[in-house]
Amino acid sequence: MTTVREIGELALIERIAAQVAAAGLSAPTVGGFDLRLGIGDDAAAWRLSSGTEVVTTDTVVEGMHFTRQSMPWADLGWKLWAANVSDVVSMGAVPLTGVVTLGLPSDLPLEAIDGLYEGMLDGCRCYGTLIVGGDVVGAHELFVTVAVNGVCEAEPLRRDAALPGHAIAVTGSLGGSRGGLQLLTSEGTLSATEEHVLVAAHRRPLPRVEVGQALVAAGIRCAMDVSDGLTTDLAKMCAASGVAARVDATSVPVASGLWSVFPDQALNIALAGGEDYEILFTGPRETVERAVAQIPHAAVIGAVTEGDPGKVRVVRPDGQEIPLELAGWEHLR
DSSP: OOBHHHHHHHHHHHHHHHHHHHTTOOOOOGGGOEEEEOBTBSSOEEEOSSSEEEEEEEEEEBTTTBOTTTSOHHHHHHHHHHHHHHHHHTTTOEEEEEEEEEEEOTTOBHHHHHHHHHHHHHHHHHHTOEEEEEEEEEOSSOEEEEEEEEEESSOOOBSSOOOTTOEEEESSOBSHHHHHHHHHTSSSOOOSHHHHHHHHHHHSOOOOHHHHHHHHHHTOOEEEEOSSOHHHHHHHHHHHHTOEEEEEGGGSOBOTTHHHHSTTTHHHHHHHOOOOOOEEEEEOHHHHHHHHHTSTTOEEEEEEESSSTTOEEEEOTTSOBOOOSSOOOOTTO
């Protein structure tokens, strides 16, 4: 088994560049995008004739965000690329290109890097994006950082535009990724179809690429993706907007299989699970309902209210508040 230490940084970069080139991906065309320099120079370079460019980045660290036992390398690559794509599309933008930073222990097998890039390139094929560069450094702990840019041809969606009286909606079911993770980290053999669906939701999430621009076209101005958990992300949106929120428990779309696999935890997993990469959005009720009617599996789940900024209440039909038994993701906590 050849390791990254045995071939060194330069040969590894050449290997990665060859793998990316062999994928035969086409450059995006939205916004007049014109790639001038890709992998091999000090930086990637492109021209844009119109639109607002957006950029996002995300990092995963082994032992913190994934383990080799629960996440195959190709799935890790897909998921990291998808997480960045989700940030871009939740702003109503079209994803274009990305750069990748690898922090590698010297004894890491080359097959790991091949698998990682296989997954990211699968994501590129799916979402019409390109890998145009990056960096490689030695590290005691394995980490991977991806930064993806995109372009908005209209004003970007933002998280600080929620107003009291706005309806709150989400573009699809929640909790599948957390349910899959709990299955993968528990003892036992996966067998039921529902369990395989949940594991797939964790390993190969599907950002709502076509939905972001549809929300802009429908008149939505406030949105963000659900990456850290519904209630955690909604609290961030409310804090940024200076408002509070009420979520109707019975309206939350719960991922397929959660009720049968985790009957006592399903709702809490859906509320706090994270990494679902659906889009959370608000707006005038008629506007939101019109948008929801055009998006399969979308649902109105509550309303923006006056109150302590960032306060989110989840209530039953009788108005009784439901305490959350699980917490959303927050770094350094």
